[in-house]
Amino acid sequence: MTRVADVVVIGSGVAGVSTALGLAATRQVILLSAGDGSTPWAQGGISAAYGEDDPLDHWHDTEVAGAGFCDPRNVRALVEEGPQRLAELIAHGARFDRDDTGSLLRTLEGGHSRPRIVHAGGDATGAEVHRALLDALRRSSVRTVTGRAAGLLQSETGSVVGVLVDTGTELSQIEARAVVLATGGIGNAYLASTNPATVRGDGIALALRAGASLVDMEFVQFHPTALHTGETSGQLPLVTEAVRGEGAVLRDVHGRRIMAGRHPRADLAPRDVVARAIEATMRRDGSDHVWLDATEVAPDVLRKRFPTVLASCARIGVDLLSEQIPVAPAEHFLCGGVRTDRNGATDVPGLYAVGEVAATGVHGANRLASNSLLEGLVFGRRVATALTLDLPAKDLGRTRELTLGDDRQPERIRTTLSRYAGIRRDGAGLNAAAEELDSMGTGPLATVARAVVVAATARQDSRGCHWRSDHPHAAERWDEHIVVRLDQEGRPTTRQLPTAGLLPR
Numbered sequence: 001m002t003r004v005a006d007v008v009v010i011g012s013g014v015a016g017v018s019t020a021l022g023l024a025a026t027r028q029v030i031l032l033s034a035g036d037g038s039t040p041w042a043q044g045g046i047s048a049a050y051g052e053d054d055p056l057d058h059w060h061d062t063e064v065a066g067a068g069f070c071d072p073r074n075v076r077a078l079v080e081e082g083p084q085r086l087a088e089l090i091a092h093g094a095r096f097d098r099d100d101t102g103s104l105l106r107t108l109e110g111g112h113s114r115p116r117i118v119h120a121g122g123d124a125t126g127a128e129v130h131r132a133l134l135d136a137l138r139r140s141s142v143r144t145v146t147g148r149a150a151g152l153l154q155s156e157t158g159s160v161v162g163v164l165v166d167t168g169t170e171l172s173q174i175e176a177r178a179v180v181l182a183t184g185g186i187g188n189a190y191l192a193s194t195n196p197a198t199v200r201g202d203g204i205a206l207a208l209r210a211g212a213s214l215v216d217m218e219f220v221q222f223h224p225t226a227l228h229t230g231e232t233s234g235q236l237p238l239v240t241e242a243v244r245g246e247g248a249v250l251r252d253v254h255g256r257r258i259m260a261g262r263h264p265r266a267d268l269a270p271r272d273v274v275a276r277a278i279e280a281t282m283r284r285d286g287s288d289h290v291w292l293d294a295t296e297v298a299p300d301v302l303r304k305r306f307p308t309v310l311a312s313c314a315r316i317g318v319d320l321l322s323e324q325i326p327v328a329p330a331e332h333f334l335c336g337g338v339r340t341d342r343n344g345a346t347d348v349p350g351l352y353a354v355g356e357v358a359a360t361g362v363h364g365a366n367r368l369a370s371n372s373l374l375e376g377l378v379f380g381r382r383v384a385t386a387l388t389l390d391l392p393a394k395d396l397g398r399t400r401e402l403t404l405g406d407d408r409q410p411e412r413i414r415t416t417l418s419r420y421a422g423i424r425r426d427g428a429g430l431n432a433a434a435e436e437l438d439s440m441g442t443g444p445l446a447t448v449a450r451a452v453v454v455a456a457t458a459r460q461d462s463r464g465c466h467w468r469s470d471h472p473h474a475a476e477r478w479d480e481h482i483v484v485r486l487d488q489e490g491r492p493t494t495r496q497l498p499t500a501g502l503l504p505r
């Protein structure tokens with residue numbers, strides 16, 4: 001069967017649904033999804049600077065967390081357009097937590113200089129955002145299809161003109177003038193991640209196959225505090241940073257504070273700083289976890305603000321109110337991704353990317369907490385606006401299928417990537433990873449893993465969430481982005497791009 005639309009959006013998270021809704025009134029849209037991604041799991045909230053808070057302060061905090069690697073103009077779009085997109089989400093029916101006067105409650109998270117994180121259901125922000133967006137989607141003209149994008153259709157001139165869909169029982173095609181990748185991050189390429197299993201980097205592999213460029217793939221963010229459940233693979237429950245925002249502190253296995261004296265913001269330092277400190281502490285103590293101590297925080301605050309975290313703790317028999325809970329870092333977020341301009345266009349005609357799969361430069365070398373739901377809302381709308389104004393011309397030529405294929409050894413790929421391209425990396429380990437991955441085929445996970453390894457190998461310095469123990473400092477000659485593409489033989493190659501190269505072309 002072949003379906004036809006103006007635009008096909010792949011992914012039903014905050015970025016995909018925002019894009020589809022923004023196009024619904026002007027274009028025929030199909031939203032293809034393999035299931036829920038990270039969006040409903042988001043806990044802490046959405047950052048938005050309004051009222052007495054200045055978007056410029058939000059801009060500054062984002063730039064600082066991004067270690068100077070952000071695209072300043074795109075960050076400006078993020079912080080300035082964010083409050084309006086938040087207001088529209090509320091108009092769609094999203095219910096955020098409010099005080100007695102009806103004003104939105106705002107909390108503090110790591111890296112933010114003031115409380116600007118709005119939240120819903122205490123720590124169930126993503127679930128509420130997702131619910132409201134899906135309700136709005138049901139009321140719209142957008143057609144939805146359940147299935148996995150198993151490949152892209154490409155014209156003889158190189159334009160992307162459709163998607164191959166695998167529903168599990170049949171293969172079909174959707175022809176479209178534009179394809180928007182909104183497939184989320186790469187969590188499932190690592191052994192342990194906070195992301196659900198649907199988030200496996202397919203959009204990254206699809207983009208590479210179509211000839212698009214990736215950028216900043218070495219910047220993989222590890223959340224400092226996933227709950228240490230004893231499981232070493234799969235999706236781990238998150239303990240939101242907002243718990244530390246309310247006053248909880250990290251302690252080593254001897255009960256000593258980990259972050260005191262290490263950073264001016266101590267336990268609320270940017271994520272990369274906290275994750276590295278925990279990793280170093282665990283290595284020093286030969287432990288597989290550290291402790292998060294919220295016993296000094298008022299129990300009422302914890303009960304009201306963190307029902308999801310309390311429930312996760314209860315499932316492993318620990319009590320956040322009365323005792324320290326075990327935590328350890330886990331893969332969480334891809335800061336880089338498919339290289340796009342400010343309106344989601346990749347360097348392949350007809351192919352767009354938005355949300356976590358895209359690299360717009362708003363996260364730089366390290367994402368600021370609660371900036372990614374915001375990115376989905378803001379850039380989803382930007383892509384929709386661009387495709388409302390202009391749609392690529394219909395390409396009537398013959399098409400070929402660029403299929404994703406399958407991974408023969410997914411568990412080996414995850415093990416290799418986790419071992420050599422985790423929080424701490426070095427040249428010898430990355431070379432070993434590249435060699436091991438060479439024998440693991442060309443499926444989507446292997447493709448994603450190779451892209452991370454080749455970028456991490458190329459960048460011989462440390463900044464943001466890329467930390468090379470053999471090159472532990474930021475070096476000026478690496479003030480450039482690493483771009484990854486596939487060569488003629490399908491192998492990932494890198495080139496350096498001046499930082500300003502991420503500005504709109």
Ligand SMILES: Cc1cc2nc3c(=O)[nH]c(=O)nc-3n(C[C@H](O)[C@H](O)[C@H](O)COP(=O)(O)OP(=O)(O)OC[C@H]3O[C@@H](n4cnc5c(N)ncnc54)[C@H](O)[C@@H]3O)c2cc1C
Pocket residue numbers: 010011012013014015016032033034035036037038039040041042043044045046047125126147148149150182183184185194195196198199200202203238332333354355356357369370371372373374376
């Ligand atoms: C536990 C957790 C807590 C978080 N907390 C916060 C927070 O408090 N604030 C914040 O700003 N961010 C938070 N984040 C990050 C944020 O949730 C994500 O970055 C964001 O939701 C990504 O949205 P997205 O739309 O880009 O992708 P996702 O929501 O991940 O959606 C991806 C979609 O793509 C689909 N898909 C993937 N591959 C295919 C394919 N081949 N074919 C068809 N469909 C496909 C998936 O099924 C899914 O529908 C958190 C993330 C996690 C995991």
